[in-house]
Amino acid sequence: MGGDIAPPASVERHLHPLALHVALPRLGPQLFGLIPLLAAVSISGRWGMAVFAIAIFAGISLTFAFLRWRRFVWMVDEDAITIRQGLWSRSERVLPIERIQDVAIEQKLVHRLLGLAIVSFESGAGGEGKRDDARIDAISMADAQGLREQLRHNLLRDGQLRDSARGAVPIATGDAAAVDEPAPPGHILHHMGLRRLLVSGIFQFSLAIFGIAFGFVTQFDRFFSFDLWDFDFWQEIANQFGLGEWVGAYRWLAFLGTSAVVLLIGAIAGLVRTILRDWDFTLSSEPRGLRRTRGLTTRTDVLIPRARVQAAIISSGPVRRLFGYYALYIQNLARDDDGDGKQERDHLVAPCVRLTEVDGILADIGLSRSDLHHADWARPHGAMILRIPLVFMGIAALQTIVMAIVAPQLLWVPVLLVASALLAVLTGWLDWRLRRWRFDGRTLESITGWLRSRHVILPARHVQSADLYISPLRRRFGLADLLLGVPGGKAERHRLSYIRAPQLHALRISLLQGG
Amino acid sequence: MTENAMAEDARTGAIVGIAGVDAAALQPVEAGYRRALAIRNAILLLPLAAVASFVDAVILRANDLPWGGLIVGSLLLAAIGIFTLPNRAWHKIGYAFGDDALRVAHGMWFRRDTIVPFVRVQHIDVGQGPVERMCGVAHLVLHTAGTHNSIVTLPGLLPERAAQMRDAIRALIRSDFA
Numbered sequence: 146m147g148g149d150i151a152p153p154a155s156v157e158r159h160l161h162p163l164a165l166h167v168a169l170p171r172l173g174p175q176l177f178g179l180i181p182l183l184a185a186v187s188i189s190g191r192w193g194m195a196v197f198a199i200a201i202f203a204g205i206s207l208t209f210a211f212l213r214w215r216r217f218v219w220m221v222d223e224d225a226i227t228i229r230q231g232l233w234s235r236s237e238r239v240l241p242i243e244r245i246q247d248v249a250i251e252q253k254l255v256h257r258l259l260g261l262a263i264v265s266f267e268s269g270a271g272g273e274g275k276r277d278d279a280r281i282d283a284i285s286m287a288d289a290q291g292l293r294e295q296l297r298h299n300l301l302r303d304g305q306l307r308d309s310a311r312g313a314v315p316i317a318t319g320d321a322a323a324v325d326e327p328a329p330p331g332h333i334l335h336h337m338g339l340r341r342l343l344v345s346g347i348f349q350f351s352l353a354i355f356g357i358a359f360g361f362v363t364q365f366d367r368f369f370s371f372d373l374w375d376f377d378f379w380q381e382i383a384n385q386f387g388l389g390e391w392v393g394a395y396r397w398l399a400f401l402g403t404s405a406v407v408l409l410i411g412a413i414a415g416l417v418r419t420i421l422r423d424w425d426f427t428l429s430s431e432p433r434g435l436r437r438t439r440g441l442t443t444r445t446d447v448l449i450p451r452a453r454v455q456a457a458i459i460s461s462g463p464v465r466r467l468f469g470y471y472a473l474y475i476q477n478l479a480r481d482d483d484g485d486g487k488q489e490r491d492h493l494v495a496p497c498v499r500l501t502e503v504d505g506i507l508a509d510i511g512l513s514r515s516d517l518h519h520a521d522w523a524r525p526h527g528a529m530i531l532r533i534p535l536v537f538m539g540i541a542a543l544q545t546i547v548m549a550i551v552a553p554q555l556l557w558v559p560v561l562l563v564a565s566a567l568l569a570v571l572t573g574w575l576d577w578r579l580r581r582w583r584f585d586g587r588t589l590e591s592i593t594g595w596l597r598s599r600h601v602i603l604p605a606r607h608v609q610s611a612d613l614y615i616s617p618l619r620r621r622f623g624l625a626d627l628l629l630g631v632p633g634g635k636a637e638r639h640r641l642s643y644i645r646a647p648q649l650h651a652l653r654i655s656l657l658q659g660g
Numbered sequence: 661m662t663e664n665a666m667a668e669d670a671r672t673g674a675i676v677g678i679a680g681v682d683a684a685a686l687q688p689v690e691a692g693y694r695r696a697l698a699i700r701n702a703i704l705l706l707p708l709a710a711v712a713s714f715v716d717a718v719i720l721r722a723n724d725l726p727w728g729g730l731i732v733g734s735l736l737l738a739a740i741g742i743f744t745l746p747n748r749a750w751h752k753i754g755y756a757f758g759d760d761a762l763r764v765a766h767g768m769w770f771r772r773d774t775i776v777p778f779v780r781v782q783h784i785d786v787g788q789g790p791v792e793r794m795c796g797v798a799h800l801v802l803h804t805a806g807t808h809n810s811i812v813t814l815p816g817l818l819p820e821r822a823a824q825m826r827d828a829i830r831a832l833i834r835s836d837f838a
Contacts, residue, residue: 224834236787239826241833244782270782270803271810278783278803478807609780609806613773620771630806637808650682657678657761657777 157218163259164283165214219281221292226266228279240279244268248293249277252286262289271609271632331436334506335495337426345423345497348465349415419496428494430509435475435494445482449492453477454510455607455632456639458491459503459600466598470497473506476634490635512602515583515590522581522592528622529580529643530573535618537566582641584652587659589629591641603639605659607631613649625649629656675758681775686754686765692795693753693816697746699791705741709734755814757825760832762802764814776812778832780804786822798822802829 186195209232218229226245229237247267256262261283268278284292337345424441434450456476465471474491481489495506500514507513515522541562548555575595582591589603610630619625625646629639641649675684716730753766765773785801792798792815799815800822817825 225830231787234787234789235793236785238783238785239830240783241830243833268782268803269805271805271807609804610774610776610809610812612809613771615771615773617769628809630804630809632805633807653775654679654682657775 157220158284160214160217160219160281161261161284161288162214163261165210166259167253167255167261167283221295226279228281238279240266240268242296245296248296250286250289250293256283259283260286262286264289264292269632271630331429331431333427333429334435334509335426335428335498335502337423337496341497342420342423342426343416344470346416346419347412348462348468348470348497349419350412423496426496428506435506435510437492437494447481447492449475449477449479449494451510453479454512456601456603456634457507457510457512458638459500459514459602460594461598463596465497469499471500471503472496473498473503475510476631476638478633490633507602512588512604514600514602515585517592520583522583523644523648525577525580525582525641525643526622526624526645527577528618528624529577530570532618533569533573534566537562537569541566580642582644584655586655589639589652589656591639599638601638603629603631605656608639608656608659611653611657613646613653615646619643627653675756677758678761678775678777681756681758681761681763684756684758684763686756686763689750689753689755689814689816690797690818691750692792692797692818694746694750696791696795696797696816697749698742699794701741701746702738703791705738709738750816753816762812762814762825762829764812774809774812776802776804778829781829781833784826784829786819786826788819800825 182198183195186192186198213230213232216230216232216235220227224242226240226242227237228240229235245266246269249265249267251263251265252261253263262285263280263282264284265277265281266279270278281289421441423439426439427437429436431448434448434453436446436448438444438446454475454477458474458476459471460474461471472493473495475494476491479492481492495502498506504514541559544559544562545556548558572595576593579595579598580591580593582589584590584605587605589605589608590601591603592598592600608629608631612628612630614626614628615624622643623646624643627641627644627649628637631639641652644652675681712734713731716727716734720727720730748768749766752768752771753764755765756763760779761775761777763773763775765771782803782805784803786798787801788798796818797816798819799813800817801814802812804810804812
């Protein structure tokens with residue numbers, strides 16, 4: 146259609162006048178607000194009043210719809226799209242054309258009837274749960290296509306550059322599932338054989354599965370019309386046979402037996418889940434990026450473009466670490482399916498690998514890992530250990546005062562909190578002991594977590610913003626936290642805690658300059 | 661990016677480089693921001709104080725319960741929220757606008773100090789709420805591609821100043837790719 150009717154540069158434009166009609170259906174739900182009024186009227190029987198009220202309501206709504214339409218102005222000039230809107234709260238958004246990643250045209254039913262279209266823009270800005278970065282609702286279809294045509298010319302010019310912030314794209318059309326694909330061509334970085342798959346499956350044993358299995362056993366017990374955990378049941382047997390002592394021991398045997406069964410079920414469930422998800426797991430290196438194929442029943446095929454890799458995370462559990470096995474994740478904007486239909490924020494590119502294998506994959510995406518023992522790691526300040534105990538102690542002190550006034554016989558309660566504080570000192574120390582970070586001028590690495598360890602590798606060029614955070618405790622010791630804004634991933638991941646403030650200022654400068 | 665950035669360029673007075681922004685003395689925002697905060701808090705706290713006073717003077721008193729505390733407490737809270745806190749918040753918020761980055765710092769006990777390089781900005785908002793309009797101030801919002809901490813807001817600017825900053829950043833984004 147008419148791609149040549151592009152709006153002239155720097156002319157302020159309103160929405161299509163018919164866009165007001167699009168606003169009308171939205172009045173519908175608001176009319177429900179009048180139901181109590183109508184009810185009141187129908188009781189009193191003054192229908193004239195009702196008509197009057199509805200007329201006033203419609204009048205006011207239409208006036209506001211019109212004023213909002215009047216206030217909404219958009220314009221395109223050579224370097225940006227500007228959208229000005231708002232009646233009470235006014236805002237003017239500038240989207241530099243250089244930053245626009247995608248222009249989408251959408252038509253709902255009303256729009257189609259009226260020949261209108263919604264144009265929405267994606268600039269690559271972050272933020273959770275947002276839909277698009279700007280929205281023009283609505284202009285004529287011809288205008289919409291003209292606008293997209295005008296911008297597409299710009300989008301195509303250096304699409305490669307702008308690719309950097311976007312996420313992974315599935316190779317198959319639409320969905321990530323591409324059934325019966327042959328093994329992907331290209332150089333294979335990592336392939337999981339049967340033995341490794343089984344090892345990985347054993348480490349997949351999780352407490353959640355353990356819990357489910359436990360639930361099953363309880364169900365099973367009911368099925369046999371007795372309850373393993375019911376003391377009276379055993380008491381009764383003991384009384385009947387006069388074998389109290391023997392049964393007392395037997396009860397423990399039963400408990401141990403049940404636990405063993407539950408553990409076995411948990412392990413098998415983890416194993417089955419892993420085999421289903423990671424069967425024939427293959428990670429290969431292609432010119433554009435990493436390609437991952439996996440799965441027994443549902444085979445998926447995902448490409449993670451090299452340009453979109455934001456950070457790498459090497460993670461391990463407390464047991465897995467002892468055996469020297471790690472999982473490697475890639476942070477990017479797209480989400481991964483974890484095999485159970487749950488969305489993960491990062492892409493798993495190796496579920497169970499040795500550190501040497503991790504290095505091989507990292508090298509392919511231009512990253513490298515510093516060894517835990519040889520590199521010059523920096524450590525956070527020990528004041529970190531105090532942060533949770535101090536909170537507990539604060540609450541305990543408050544509680545002591547309150548108890549002393551209100552219920553002196555309950556003065557022992559705060560002792561529990563003091564005990565928790567001592568426990569928190571222990572976990573705080575464990576956590577502090579393993580934390581470290583280093584920056585080599587190009588890449589920031591940090592290690593955290595005492596149960597589940599995480600080694601994060603973040604190239605400085607992906608840092609979008611840097612915050613220093615100072616709380617009273619940190620200030621007391623001259624410390625601060627550094628929080629980095631990076632596309633994709635989980636909150637708080639890129640955070641260095643309890644570091645000397647001058648050191649963090651310097652780090653922040655070089656991180657932001659390294660981009 | 662300048663390697664040995666000085667805090668301020670001697671000739672133009674412009675803050676040069678990320679290091680310059682990090683080292684620069686923070687500039688206060690307009691006094692209108694303090695007023696805007698006070699009005700916002702008044703809108704929030706005065707009705708609350710009215711309700712609390714009503715409960716106190718009518719319901720508690722009618723039921724022969726000790727009364728008067730709620731009135732004094734809620735009014736005190738409102739007074740702090742309207743007269744003391746905005747002043748303090750205004751003293752603690754500051755910014756540095758450099759040639760390639762913006763720094764915004766705020767907070768008393770829990771302080772947050774953010775730097776956004778302009779090359780990282782995806783789009784820019786200049787906005788003004790009704791209270792801000794009454795006080796003659798506007799806010800500037802920079803959006804980056806980060807998934808977290810992706811929105812950096814600088815309130816309490818004169819509308820012209822906000823627009824001027826916006827245009828400077830916009831020009832820089834254009835030259836970044838050109």
